[in-house]
Amino acid sequence: QVQLVESGGGLVQAGGSLTLSCEASRSIFRGNFMGWYRQAPGNQRELVARISTGGTIMYLDSVKGRFTISRDNAKNMVWLQMNNLKLEDTAVYYCSKWLPTGNWGQGTQVTVSS
Secondary structure, X not given: OOOEEEEOOEEEEOOXXXXXXXXXXXXXXXXXXXXXXXXXXXXXXXXXXXXXXXXXXXXXXXXXXOEEEEEEOOOOEEEEXXXXXXXXXXXXXXXXXXXXXXXXXXXXXXXXXX
């Protein structure tokens, strides 16, 4: 089956931390870069972090030093550890292979409060 299931979002105070999890079907995960994306109200969906099958990583400038992406190829899972969260991190977060093909999961809501 083809699926992407995100979890781990929630309400957190500024400066706090969350870890997001993504479980992907084999057809999506195998051989692909995996990325975390986010979309805030009124904004375009943006790539937050990307990781290759071999562990090469790229981050959006605004999250460098705060977020960490990781993956386990045997488990078809990818995570996003988010530290020192800021108000502007509030968004729905999605995982996807990179480049995306329009197949998105439900996402997980991250809300950062002051």
